[in-house]
Amino acid sequence: MKMVRLFPLLLFILLLSGCRGGETDKMVITFWAIGAEGEKVGALIPAFERENPGVKVKVQQIPWTAAHEKLITAYVSETLPDVFQLGNTWVPEFRALGAVEPLTAYLEKDSVANEKFFDGIWDSNVIDSVIYALPWYVDTRLLFYRKDILAAAGYENPPRTWKELYDASVKIKQMNPRYYSLFLPTNEWSQYIIFGLQSGSGILKDNNSYGDFSGREFREALDYVSGYFRNKLSPIDMTAVTNIYQAFEEGYFSMLITGPWNIKEMQNRLSPAMQDKWMTAPLPARGDDYPGVSLAGGSSLAINKLSPRKELAWKFISYLTRAEVQVEFYKLVSSLPSVMEAWESPELKNDKYLAAFYTQLQNVKPTPKIPEWEQIVVSKIQQYIERLAAQKLTVDETAKKLDEEANRILEKRRWMISREGR
């Protein structure tokens, strides 16, 4: 009997919670942030709410592993929040979907200058000269190296060119033939794309509708990389390196190309005695144009095209990209600020490991801005680099295979381009 009476009440409650309140909701901005940033960004909200009385920001945190999927399903069901974080390589995809609001008009109105951001990072959010998201924090790859081992090999300064990097590696190998010098994981793609970009390859060609892996430049990069594997300067068996920090400390390898998150990891995981023996440096260049180019990674803030509160959303994302807010944010999660002025603050300026990042960020390039990009690199580069490293494929064969795979994935894009051309 009790259940029977409860039932209509339950239904009523369900109905109520299904309705989204009218009046009060108008001033609430919903914001989806990903990973550690999403956990900590809440601390920046009260200051924004004080500046804008009557406005509330509701932050929802989503884990990186589910983020992409959740954003797309939310797009399909038209439940995207007003503001959301996007990995900057996802921007092309969300633009293709028509899910993100172009920001050019807002920028002009508030006279926000793109000069305040790092060039390459800014560019990663621009498609056909329209900006679709504001850079929030940046991420790039550079060289982490063992000062003591390089010094023992006769290199007081980190290598500045491909040739120096290679020569140093040979010398390190000669000192201890059981060990390796440069760690090039065959289950990642970024290192190989970086070498490709450095040798001047566009990676894709013809309006990003065909692979350019067989082009002279990318083949040169593959050839350079395969030298490390052929001459055992880089380990091939990934299962042998289960813990890169331990291997780095042991000297199993003495250089690796990785990102800013590893500064903290190295500080936490290497022994105290090791702490003054490692350093960061900008990437070597193919020729004399030091530092060599690296990837323009990071996350951006986008506004939902269907949001009824775009003005407010814009206010919020411009707040998050203010220099002083970015410094606060750095203190919270150590995400590198996308705004150059923020790097003037003592917290960033006095960190000896960050200097190299600042230099490197002046020379970063976005990867081809098409929705298919991640599919091409994540699944295919790994598949074939592994075989190149094991010398099951030659450089030319690897390049040809990569082109075939990329061209297959890009077939739809070519069809769309030809259709628009008509």
Next chain:
Amino acid sequence: MFGKTKINVLLLFLGPSLLIIFSFFFLPVLAALLLSFTDYDIYALGNADYIRFVGINNYLKLLEDPMFWTSVKNTFYFVLVGGPLSVAVSLGTALLLNSKLVKLKGLFRVTYFLPVVTTLVAVAVIWRFIYHPRFGLINYVLSLFGIGQIDWLGDPLYSMPALILMAVWKNFGYNMIIFIAGLQNIPEDLYEAASIEGASEWQQFISITLPQLAPTTLFISVITMIGYFQLFAEPYVMTQGGPLSSTLSVVLYMYQEGFRWWNIGYSTSIAFMLFLIILIGTIIQFRLQKES
């Protein structure tokens, strides 16, 4: 018997469930079948003009796709090794628990059934500790026998056996309960008659238990096979299909194509290929059963 009124009554009672099955099962399957003849992808999601009808091209592409064949190979490995192993383990424990010598039957039954009702993600987290190359339980036990460190989830040679072990441990309890029910349905007088005739325990097992259990075994084999062909959660949580695609299953590949790269058209064609494989497997099992 079935006059007009009866049919109306039937419709009244069956109608709601038929409607639900039709709209939540048949319609989606039909829609998926149609999708598998298109190249529905991320572009089509944004603008319906970008859908093309491609006929059976998705299926032809699939036959040439090395990753698909890798996933088929891995799935068959899992089904052919894990399936029989799981049935054998559940039959074994069912026999043990049904024997008159065992005390505390209820306790054992609950213990063996517990993994079945535990969420897979929780199980996976624990098993990842168990499989940890340096601090894991299994490697510790092996080291007592002088066997060196095995990187269970990181080595392509061991990753699939590791998943099979975990899946069998997690699932055998369910089949065990069904087997116990089957065993209890065998009339006691058959055994009594046999033992009077002087049949040994083993002879009784071969000539009475196994034939009497045949329908149960068929049911369990088919259900297990279908379930194991749909291998997904274990590699999704434990290995993401790695290392070197050694645990990439058909369903995981379908999921990656569909929800990671949003090649929905292509991934539905994978789904129908899997349906075909399972259908063939089931028919073969029914045939085998009929012959014997």
